[in-house]
Each structure stands twice: as structure tokens, then as C-alpha cells.
Amino acid sequence: GQQLNQSPQSMFIQEGEDVSMNCTSSSIFNTWLWYKQDPGEGPVLLIALYKAGELTSNGRLTAQFGITRKDSFLNISASIPSDVGIYFCAGHPNTGTASKLTFGTGTRLQVTL
Amino acid sequence: DGGITQSPKYLFRKEGQNVTLSCEQNLNHDAMYWYRQDPGQGLRLIYYSQIVNDFQKGDIAEGYSVSREKKESFPLTVTSAQKNPTAFYLCASSPGTSGYQETQYFGPGTRLLVL
Numbered sequence: 001g002q003q004l005n006q007s008p009q010s011m012f013i014q015e016g017e018d019v020s021m022n023c024t025s026s027s028i029f030n031t032w033l034w035y036k037q038d039p040g041e042g043p044v045l046l047i048a049l050y051k052a053g054e055l056t057s058n059g060r061l062t063a064q065f066g067i068t069r070k071d072s073f074l075n076i077s078a079s080i081p082s083d084v085g086i087y088f089c090a091g092h093p094n095t096g097t098a099s100k101l102t103f104g105t106g107t108r109l110q111v112t113l
Numbered sequence: 114d115g116g117i118t119q120s121p122k123y124l125f126r127k128e129g130q131n132v133t134l135s136c137e138q139n140l141n142h143d144a145m146y147w148y149r150q151d152p153g154q155g156l157r158l159i160y161y162s163q164i165v166n167d168f169q170k171g172d173i174a175e176g177y178s179v180s181r182e183k184k185e186s187f188p189l190t191v192t193s194a195q196k197n198p199t200a201f202y203l204c205a206s207s208p209g210t211s212g213y214q215e216t217q218y219f220g221p222g223t224r225l226l227v228l
């Protein structure tokens with residue numbers, strides 16, 4: 001199955017720094033989702049995007065649906081230790097058929113004090 | 114509280130044994146999904162069901178089977194034909210399968226280990 005290109009694969013940052021990660025696809029998506037997964041737990045939905053160009057915030061998190069419909073970005077401002085985890089993007093073409101979500105390979109975020 | 118529950122949290126399987134992983138949701142969602150996650154990798158779709166009494170194979174269905182007899186339940190059986198079953202298994206559900214209804218919500222996962 002297709003997978004999205006997500007970058008960076010991992011990152012170390014200091015507490016208080018801002019974080020940026022992105023996801024790109026070779027095909028167009030009409031839905032972009034961002035999830036966070038803690039070790040040994042299921043992914044938790046952070047932000048859902050349904051319209052090209054849409055910019056949506058959830059607390060310190062901001063995500064954008066790229067104009068080309070082939071990418072999405074997630075920013076975390078003023079990182080804190082509990083931001084540690086793996087962040088996944090997911091896209092859906094919404095073609096009206098039994099299409100399925102495609103997931104990125106994840107960005108592992110580690111925060112140093 | 115509405116949500117998705119998976120049991121057990123940890124499951125051990127002996128060689129040649131079938132095991133069944135439970136997934137229950139009380140969100141009144143039509144669609145349910147099973148994913149497999151291996152260390153350092155993304156999620157791979159095993160099976161999904163858009164409606165009761167119907168299900169389709171995902172990308173890695175070989176060695177697995179499912180049933181959808183009730184809207185709230187979507188159990189996954191890992192059969193002896195699955196030669197490398199050790200993984201973290203995630204169940205998800207979504208309100209539907211088009212547009213915003215495709216937004217999926219995940220359970221806490223079951224870790225399967227082979228003895």
C-alpha cells in the first residue's frame with residue numbers, strides 16, 4: 001500500500017522550542033489528519049483538515065492543508081516534555097469509493113530539558 | 114464515556130495456535146478497521162468493515178480473519194497461517210467512509226507476542 005513521506009523521521013529539541021514537521025504525497029488528498037502516539041498506546045487524533053489551504057489550531061498545535069492538496073504541515077509551539085511521542089499524518093482521497101486512509105511513517109519527537 | 118476498547122492489552126500465542134483480539138466501540142460508528150504496527154513503521158491495514166455483515170481485505174490480510182456480526186464489535190483472529198504475528202494491533206472506527214466521516218479514532222491497542 002501507498003505511504004506518505006513524512007519528515008523529519010526524528011528530532012531532538014529543547015523544551016520551549018517550536019517544532020515543524022510535514023507530510024507529502026504524490027497524489028491528491030481531500031482530507032489530512034494528524035495523530036500523536038505515545039509508547040504502547042493507540043494514536044490520538046490531534047487535528048483534522050478537510051479543505052485545501054485550511055489552517056487549524058488545537059492549543060499549541062497548528063496544522064495546515066497544503067494548497068496543492070499533496071502536503072500538510074504540523075507545527076508545535078513552545079514544546080514541553082509531554083509532547084514526546086510519534087506524530088503521524090494520514091491522508092484520504094475521498095473519491096467516493098471504498099478508499100482508505102494512507103498513513104505516514106511518523107516523526108519521533110524527543111524533548112530535552 | 115464513548116470510545117473504543119481493545120482486549121487484552123497483551124496476548125501470547127503459541128506456535129500453531131489461533132488467537133482472537135477483541136475490539137468494541139460505543140460511538141455508533143458504521144466503519145471499523147484493523148491495523149498492524151511493527152517497530153519503527155507506520156500503520157498497515159489488515160481488514161476493514163464499512164457496515165455490519167460486510168468486510169474487505171486490506172493490504173496485509175493473509176493469515177488473518179474477521180467478522181462483523183454486530184455494529185459495535187469487530188474481532189480479529191490471527192491464524193496459524195500468519196507466520197510473523199508479533200506486532201502491535203490497533204483497532205479503529207469512523208462514522209462512515211466518505212468525506213469527514215472517514216476520520217478514524219483508535220483504540221489503545223493489543224500487543225501480540227509469540228512464545
